[in-house]
Amino acid sequence: MGLISGSGSFTRYLADGTLPENFMEVLSEKIARYSFRVLDEKSIAERSVGWVNIMDIFDNRFAGLEFLKEPYIAMSLRVDERKIPSTALKQYCLEAEEKIKEAENLEYLPKTRRSDIKEGVRLRLLKRAIPVSRCNDMIWNYSTGLVIFGCTTNKLCDEFMEFFLQTFDIQLQAICPYTLATRFLEKEGASPDIVDGLNPSNSQEEQ
Numbered sequence: 001m002g003l004i005s006g007s008g009s010f011t012r013y014l015a016d017g018t019l020p021e022n023f024m025e026v027l028s029e030k031i032a033r034y035s036f037r038v039l040d041e042k043s044i045a046e047r048s049v050g051w052v053n054i055m056d057i058f059d060n061r062f063a064g065l066e067f068l069k070e071p072y073i074a075m076s077l078r079v080d081e082r083k084i085p086s087t088a089l090k091q092y093c094l095e096a097e098e099k100i101k102e103a104e105n106l107e108y109l110p111k112t113r114r115s116d117i118k119e120g121v122r123l124r125l126l127k128r129a130i131p132v133s134r135c136n137d138m139i140w141n142y143s144t145g146l147v148i149f150g151c152t153t154n155k156l157c158d159e160f161m162e163f164f165l166q167t168f169d170i171q172l173q174a175i176c177p178y179t180l181a182t183r184f185l186e187k188e189g190a191s192p193d194i195v196d197g198l199n200p201s202n203s204q205e206e207q
Contacts, residue, residue, distance in 0.1 A: 009152045031067060034050055035060040036060040041127065044123050049080075057133065077138060081132055089118070
Protein backbone atom coordinates (compact mmCIF):
# COMPACT_ATOMS: atom_id res chain seq x y z
CA MET A 1 0.00 0.00 0.00
CA GLY A 2 1.34 3.41 -0.95
CA LEU A 3 2.24 5.94 1.72
CA ILE A 4 3.71 8.45 -0.73
CA SER A 5 0.98 8.74 -3.34
CA GLY A 6 -2.16 8.62 -1.20
CA SER A 7 -3.88 7.80 2.06
CA GLY A 8 -4.08 4.31 3.50
CA SER A 9 -3.90 2.12 6.55
CA PHE A 10 -0.59 1.44 8.23
CA THR A 11 1.03 -0.18 11.26
CA ARG A 12 3.57 1.58 13.47
CA TYR A 13 6.62 -0.02 15.05
CA LEU A 14 9.57 0.90 17.21
CA ALA A 15 13.05 -0.29 16.32
CA ASP A 16 14.60 -1.73 19.48
CA GLY A 17 18.09 -0.86 20.60
CA THR A 18 20.66 1.64 19.41
CA LEU A 19 22.16 1.66 15.94
CA PRO A 20 25.72 0.36 15.54
CA GLU A 21 28.47 2.93 14.89
CA ASN A 22 29.02 1.69 11.34
CA PHE A 23 25.29 1.71 10.54
CA MET A 24 25.51 4.12 7.60
CA GLU A 25 28.66 2.46 6.23
CA VAL A 26 27.02 -0.96 5.82
CA LEU A 27 23.48 0.24 5.09
CA SER A 28 23.71 -0.05 1.30
CA GLU A 29 25.26 -3.49 1.53
CA LYS A 30 22.52 -4.77 3.84
CA ILE A 31 19.74 -3.46 1.62
CA ALA A 32 21.37 -4.81 -1.55
CA ARG A 33 21.61 -8.25 0.04
CA TYR A 34 17.85 -8.32 0.56
CA SER A 35 16.70 -6.34 -2.46
CA PHE A 36 13.96 -7.82 -4.61
CA ARG A 37 14.84 -10.56 -7.09
CA VAL A 38 12.61 -11.09 -10.12
CA LEU A 39 11.17 -14.60 -10.48
CA ASP A 40 12.93 -16.26 -13.38
CA GLU A 41 10.69 -17.73 -16.08
CA LYS A 42 12.53 -21.05 -15.86
CA SER A 43 12.42 -21.09 -12.07
CA ILE A 44 9.89 -23.14 -10.11
CA ALA A 45 9.96 -20.71 -7.18
CA GLU A 46 6.47 -19.60 -6.22
CA ARG A 47 7.36 -16.46 -4.28
CA SER A 48 9.93 -13.67 -4.10
CA VAL A 49 10.23 -10.98 -1.41
CA GLY A 50 12.58 -7.99 -1.27
CA TRP A 51 13.14 -4.22 -1.11
CA VAL A 52 12.50 -1.90 -4.03
CA ASN A 53 12.57 1.84 -4.63
CA ILE A 54 9.52 3.41 -2.95
CA MET A 55 8.98 5.53 -6.09
CA ASP A 56 9.58 2.73 -8.62
CA ILE A 57 8.72 -0.92 -7.92
CA PHE A 58 10.93 -2.00 -10.84
CA ASP A 59 14.06 -0.43 -9.33
CA ASN A 60 15.82 -2.83 -6.96
CA ARG A 61 19.37 -1.51 -7.46
CA PHE A 62 19.27 1.70 -5.36
CA ALA A 63 22.25 2.96 -7.36
CA GLY A 64 21.85 6.53 -6.12
CA LEU A 65 20.91 5.80 -2.51
CA GLU A 66 17.28 6.57 -3.32
CA PHE A 67 16.21 4.91 -0.08
CA LEU A 68 17.94 7.55 2.05
CA LYS A 69 15.91 10.65 2.93
CA GLU A 70 17.74 11.68 6.10
CA PRO A 71 16.79 11.02 8.81
CA TYR A 72 14.47 8.59 7.03
CA ILE A 73 14.91 5.36 5.12
CA ALA A 74 12.06 4.90 2.66
CA MET A 75 11.54 1.72 0.64
CA SER A 76 8.80 -0.65 -0.46
CA LEU A 77 8.56 -4.33 0.36
CA ARG A 78 7.65 -6.05 -2.90
CA VAL A 79 6.11 -9.51 -2.89
CA ASP A 80 5.63 -11.46 -6.11
CA GLU A 81 3.61 -14.69 -6.07
CA ARG A 82 2.75 -17.29 -8.66
CA LYS A 83 -0.55 -19.06 -8.19
CA ILE A 84 -2.22 -21.81 -10.18
CA PRO A 85 -6.05 -21.86 -10.07
CA SER A 86 -7.20 -25.12 -8.48
CA THR A 87 -9.70 -25.75 -11.28
CA ALA A 88 -6.98 -25.40 -13.92
CA LEU A 89 -4.65 -27.74 -12.01
CA LYS A 90 -7.39 -30.35 -11.70
CA GLN A 91 -8.27 -30.09 -15.39
CA TYR A 92 -4.69 -30.50 -16.59
CA CYS A 93 -4.09 -33.37 -14.18
CA LEU A 94 -7.11 -35.27 -15.50
CA GLU A 95 -5.93 -34.68 -19.05
CA ALA A 96 -2.42 -35.95 -18.22
CA GLU A 97 -3.82 -39.04 -16.45
CA GLU A 98 -6.04 -39.94 -19.39
CA LYS A 99 -3.14 -39.70 -21.82
CA ILE A 100 -0.98 -41.96 -19.66
CA LYS A 101 -3.75 -44.55 -19.21
CA GLU A 102 -4.33 -44.62 -22.94
CA ALA A 103 -0.63 -44.85 -23.76
CA GLU A 104 0.00 -47.63 -21.22
CA ASN A 105 -3.38 -49.38 -21.67
CA LEU A 106 -4.35 -48.95 -18.01
CA GLU A 107 -7.82 -48.79 -16.51
CA TYR A 108 -6.74 -46.83 -13.46
CA LEU A 109 -3.66 -45.26 -11.89
CA PRO A 110 -2.51 -45.88 -8.32
CA LYS A 111 -2.57 -42.98 -5.85
CA THR A 112 1.22 -42.57 -5.80
CA ARG A 113 1.32 -42.36 -9.60
CA ARG A 114 -1.45 -39.75 -9.63
CA SER A 115 0.45 -37.73 -7.01
CA ASP A 116 3.58 -37.77 -9.17
CA ILE A 117 1.55 -36.67 -12.18
CA LYS A 118 -0.04 -33.85 -10.21
CA GLU A 119 3.34 -32.56 -9.04
CA GLY A 120 4.73 -32.68 -12.57
CA VAL A 121 1.73 -30.80 -13.93
CA ARG A 122 1.93 -28.24 -11.14
CA LEU A 123 5.58 -27.49 -11.86
CA ARG A 124 4.88 -27.20 -15.59
CA LEU A 125 2.02 -24.77 -15.03
CA LEU A 126 4.01 -22.84 -12.44
CA LYS A 127 6.59 -21.87 -15.05
CA ARG A 128 3.80 -20.48 -17.23
CA ALA A 129 2.05 -18.57 -14.46
CA ILE A 130 2.45 -14.78 -14.42
CA PRO A 131 3.51 -13.50 -10.97
CA VAL A 132 1.18 -11.11 -9.19
CA SER A 133 3.02 -8.17 -7.60
CA ARG A 134 2.10 -6.13 -4.55
CA CYS A 135 4.08 -3.46 -2.75
CA ASN A 136 3.79 -2.03 0.74
CA ASP A 137 5.72 1.10 1.62
CA MET A 138 8.00 1.39 4.64
CA ILE A 139 9.29 4.62 6.19
CA TRP A 140 11.82 4.42 9.02
CA ASN A 141 13.00 7.39 11.05
CA TYR A 142 16.27 5.88 12.21
CA SER A 143 16.94 8.80 14.58
CA THR A 144 13.78 8.16 16.63
CA GLY A 145 13.26 4.47 15.84
CA LEU A 146 9.74 4.99 14.48
CA VAL A 147 8.82 2.69 11.59
CA ILE A 148 5.64 2.98 9.54
CA PHE A 149 4.59 0.07 7.32
CA GLY A 150 1.69 0.48 4.90
CA CYS A 151 -0.19 -2.66 5.87
CA THR A 152 -2.47 -3.95 8.64
CA THR A 153 -2.73 -7.61 7.60
CA ASN A 154 -1.29 -9.75 10.40
CA LYS A 155 0.40 -12.30 8.14
CA LEU A 156 2.21 -9.74 6.01
CA CYS A 157 3.06 -7.55 9.02
CA ASP A 158 4.68 -10.55 10.72
CA GLU A 159 6.64 -11.28 7.55
CA PHE A 160 7.70 -7.63 7.37
CA MET A 161 9.01 -7.70 10.95
CA GLU A 162 11.00 -10.86 10.21
CA PHE A 163 12.36 -9.44 6.95
CA PHE A 164 13.32 -6.18 8.68
CA LEU A 165 15.22 -8.19 11.29
CA GLN A 166 17.02 -10.20 8.61
CA THR A 167 18.01 -7.05 6.74
CA PHE A 168 19.08 -4.74 9.55
CA ASP A 169 19.59 -7.09 12.53
CA ILE A 170 17.10 -4.93 14.43
CA GLN A 171 13.98 -6.18 16.17
CA LEU A 172 10.70 -4.30 15.70
CA GLN A 173 8.05 -3.83 18.35
CA ALA A 174 4.50 -3.04 17.28
CA ILE A 175 3.22 0.20 18.79
CA CYS A 176 -0.03 0.03 20.74
CA PRO A 177 -1.63 2.44 23.25
CA TYR A 178 0.27 0.70 26.07
CA THR A 179 3.59 1.28 24.31
CA LEU A 180 2.79 4.94 23.69
CA ALA A 181 1.78 5.46 27.32
CA THR A 182 4.93 3.88 28.74
CA ARG A 183 7.15 5.90 26.37
CA PHE A 184 5.41 9.13 27.41
CA LEU A 185 5.84 8.33 31.11
CA GLU A 186 9.52 7.52 30.63
CA LYS A 187 10.09 10.86 28.86
CA GLU A 188 8.34 12.66 31.73
CA GLY A 189 10.52 10.87 34.25
CA ALA A 190 7.64 8.85 35.69
CA SER A 191 7.53 5.11 36.23
CA PRO A 192 5.87 3.18 33.38
CA ASP A 193 4.56 0.75 36.01
CA ILE A 194 1.66 3.18 36.52
CA VAL A 195 0.09 1.90 33.32
CA ASP A 196 -0.06 -1.65 34.67
CA GLY A 197 -2.35 -0.54 37.48
CA LEU A 198 -4.92 1.14 35.25
CA ASN A 199 -8.30 -0.42 34.52
CA PRO A 200 -10.59 0.38 31.57
CA SER A 201 -13.34 2.83 32.45
CA ASN A 202 -17.03 2.48 31.68
CA SER A 203 -18.35 5.80 30.46
CA GLN A 204 -21.97 4.82 31.13
CA GLU A 205 -21.26 3.97 34.78
CA GLU A 206 -19.44 7.28 35.23
CA GLN A 207 -22.49 9.16 34.03
